[in-house]
Amino acid sequence: MQLDELVRAAGVAAEVRGDGGADVDSLAYDSRAAGTGTLFFCVRGLTSDGHDFAAKAVDAGASALVVERPLELGVAEVQVADARAAMAPFAAAFHGDPTAELQVVGVTGTNGKTTTAFLARQLLEAAGRHTGLLGTVQSVVGGEMAEVERTTPEAIDLQAIFARMLQAGDRVCVMEVSSHALVLNRADAIHFDAKAFTNLTQDHLDFHEDMDDYFEAKRLLFTAEGGSASLVLQGGVSVVNVDDEYGRRLARDLRDAEHEEALVTFSSEGAEADLSASEVSFDAAGSSFRLAGPDGLEVDVRTPLPGDFNVSNALAALGIAHALGLDVERAAASLASVEQVPGRFEPIDEGQPFGVLVDYAHTPDSVENALAAARKLTAGELISVLGCGGDRDRDKRPLMGRASAELADLAVITSDNPRSEGPSTIVEEIVAGIEDRSNVVVEVDRRAAIALALGRAAEGDVVVIAGKGHEQGQEFENGRKIPFDDREVAREELRRLAGGPT
Numbered sequence: 192m193q194l195d196e197l198v199r200a201a202g203v204a205a206e207v208r209g210d211g212g213a214d215v216d217s218l219a220y221d222s223r224a225a226g227t228g229t230l231f232f233c234v235r236g237l238t239s240d241g242h243d244f245a246a247k248a249v250d251a252g253a254s255a256l257v258v259e260r261p262l263e264l265g266v267a268e269v270q271v272a273d274a275r276a277a278m279a280p281f282a283a284a285f286h287g288d289p290t291a292e293l294q295v296v297g298v299t300g301t302n303g304k305t306t307t308a309f310l311a312r313q314l315l316e317a318a319g320r321h322t323g324l325l326g327t328v329q330s331v332v333g334g335e336m337a338e339v340e341r342t343t344p345e346a347i348d349l350q351a352i353f354a355r356m357l358q359a360g361d362r363v364c365v366m367e368v369s370s371h372a373l374v375l376n377r378a379d380a381i382h383f384d385a386k387a388f389t390n391l392t393q394d395h396l397d398f399h400e401d402m403d404d405y406f407e408a409k410r411l412l413f414t415a416e417g418g419s420a421s422l423v424l425q426g427g428v429s430v431v432n433v434d435d436e437y438g439r440r441l442a443r444d445l446r447d448a449e450h451e452e453a454l455v456t457f458s459s460e461g462a463e464a465d466l467s468a469s470e471v472s473f474d475a476a477g478s479s480f481r482l483a484g485p486d487g488l489e490v491d492v493r494t495p496l497p498g499d500f501n502v503s504n505a506l507a508a509l510g511i512a513h514a515l516g517l518d519v520e521r522a523a524a525s526l527a528s529v530e531q532v533p534g535r536f537e538p539i540d541e542g543q544p545f546g547v548l549v550d551y552a553h554t555p556d557s558v559e560n561a562l563a564a565a566r567k568l569t570a571g572e573l574i575s576v577l578g579c580g581g582d583r584d585r586d587k588r589p590l591m592g593r594a595s596a597e598l599a600d601l602a603v604i605t606s607d608n609p610r611s612e613g614p615s616t617i618v619e620e621i622v623a624g625i626e627d628r629s630n631v632v633v634e635v636d637r638r639a640a641i642a643l644a645l646g647r648a649a650e651g652d653v654v655v656i657a658g659k660g661h662e663q664g665q666e667f668e669n670g671r672k673i674p675f676d677d678r679e680v681a682r683e684e685l686r687r688l689a690g691g692p693t
Contacts, residue, residue, distance in 0.1 A: 192285060194230070194255050194267055200284035203277050209267035213254040218282055218347045227252035230285075232347070233259065234275045241274065257281070279379035282350035289353035290382040293361065296511055297368040297378065299412050300389030300432075302557045303504045304342075304367040306496070307389055309532045310508035312365045317525040318517050323356040325349075325366035327551075328533050328661045333359020343372030346379065353381075363515070370408040378412065385514035386412050387430040387507050391437035392556035406437050413441060414448070428453050428514035430507060434460040455514055457506040459499065466506050466513070473497040475538070475546065475568050482509070484519045494526040498536055498564035500557075534660025536561065539678055541685035545571070546653035547645070549677045551660025553580065553607075555590035561655055562598035571651030575599035576644045578607030578637065578658050579617055581666075588617065589624020596625040599655070601647060604633050605640035607658045608666040637665065637675065642684045656681060 195211035216228030222244040225231050231248035233241035233256060245256050246264055255267040257274050271277045283290070298308045308326045315322040324331040327342045332355050343366065344352065356364055368386075372378050391406055413429050429445055432438040433456045445454050458464035459471060459480070468480040477495040480502050482488070494505050505526055512522040531537055539547040546568060552561040558577065566573050577595045579588045595602040604621050606614040614635050625631055634640040644654050656677045659665075665675035686692060 194269070197230070197281060197284055198269060201277070201280040202284075203271055203280050205277070206270045207267065208261070208270065209255070211267065213267045215254060215285070218278075218285055219248065219253075220278060220345060220347055222247040222251065225251040225253045227254075229253040230255045230257060230269075230281070232257045232274050232278050232281075233262075234278070235259070273376075276376045276379065279346035279350070279376055279381075282347045283380040286350045286354040288380075288382075289350065289357050290364075290380075293353055293357050294363040294384040294515065295353075295381055296363065296365045296385045296387070296515070297381070297383050297412055298365065298387045298389065298507070298511075299368045299370070299373070299409050300387075301392045301554055302552075302560070303389035303500060303507065305551070306501065306504040306532045306535050307387060307507040307511075308365045308367050310505060310526070310529055311387075311511040313529045314508055314512045314517065314522045314525050315363055315365070315515070317528075318512070318522065320363050320515075321361045322363040322365060323352075323359075323361040325352065325364060327367055332356050333361055335359075342367050342369040343377050346377045349377060350380070365511070368412055370405060373411040374408045383412070383427040385428045385430060385511050387511055388413065388432060388435075388438050388441055389504070389507055390432055390435040390556075392554055406440070409437075410441060410444070414444065428455055430455045430457065430510035430514055432457055432503060432507065433462045433464050434458050434503065455510045457503075457510045459502045459506055466510050466519075468492075468502050468506055471499060471502050473499070473502075473564070473567070478502050478505070480505075482506075482519075482523055484509070484523075485513065488520055490520055490523055492523045492526055494529060495531070496529070496536070497568065498560070500560045500564065501536070534662070534678065536564065537660075537678065539681045539685070541682055541689065543645075543648075543685050543689070544650040545648040547648075547656070547681055547685070548653065549656045549660060549681065552655075552657040553591075553659075555587055555594055558591050558594045558657055559598065561657060562594065565653050565655045566598065569651070569653040571649060571653075572600035573598070574601045574603065574644045574648055574652060574654045576603045576605060576640050576654065576656045577621070578605045578640075579621055580608045580658075581610035581612035581614075581617055585620060588620040591624070592621035593624040593626075595657075596627065596631055600630060601644070602631045603640045603644045604631060605637050606635050606665075607637070608662075609668075610666050611668045638680055638684075641677065641680050642687075645681065645684050645688060 194213045215230045220232045225248035231253040456464040457466040459468040470481040550561045552558045575595045663676045664672040
């Protein structure tokens, strides 16, 4: 594709200097990925500026640059107001606007995004719709699974993935959409057919100024076009949890903007909604509830995922299915055979006489939800293992510590992903939120903490290992990462306790 042609197709206000007929064979925002015919985006970040790496991209063969200021490096330049914001429309145009054909579902919220996305994909697949997945745990393109580096990829990578999905036979993509992605324009230039809001609780306040700022970031998925904060609906149906105070606020915003016909609400707590659950119960094998849905539908539902929060996630997935035209009753029946989501309230069974659950809970609210759900499964004592990530929202650390100590009979406080911070310092900030520490044990080494908790467990107890879920590594200073999977470590320690091979 020629540069002038690409600029016109992207529809971005830009000034082209130099050879507008330059061939563009690829797009890149990292100079290490540049090669012959690359259009290189000089993106300004928090710690570096892509303009400083433009010369390297040109040396590698880049045919043109997207800049915010003139560089005059001997290749064509496309000057725009915001190089980062330009990536999405340029990438969509370069790949032929794949989401104009591929149906896309975006799922956002603090907790429940991964499970909701997994469930929605499984319901769509069960209905015969080939569906890709982009999320925190894994991506699925044309039925092939792969690990992911971030919840929502950069726009250049994202549009390329959409194009690959179409080529591989996918007709729908369910993707998690983070608040970072919305603020940083990664999710721009996507034609969303459905958008789901799960909830909003304290997290990422190292990135957002406060909870209102966090909410405004999430709201961009539902109300903004091209990063604008004005109420301009992007299109598609909004699926909103009205049990959550921010969900109710979002639903009001959408109704005030006269888009109520494009809104599907859900509730598992008795609120008036399009989809609601009553008679909720769960045990270690899953959850049951009575679903009330459109056109007077009432049906009993069973899912193998336990916990009140998973009932809410199931309703969100059903709301997405309804938004995409699936029969809700058939979709509800499909919930009976969905697969376990990795690292989300995942049971670990090595024949031990007590329960072990690994969960990704890493916010105060999700810790409370996980422990409250585990308590209902506990005949004996509830034991928690908890840490907090370094270089992230510090204000949530004492809140998570308090929740763990108040809701568990024994709270083992440990390390998570300390990154550049000292593990002991993080642990001290977690413990600072706990008034009564009589049931608290500190063990900074995470493996030793898991071993300690499992060693204390007796028949009928439940151990919840929280924070890392599906993650397969532990992050330390200078980007150092060591292999560490809570699920595998728990299995190894359980086998060691039983006297078997580890």
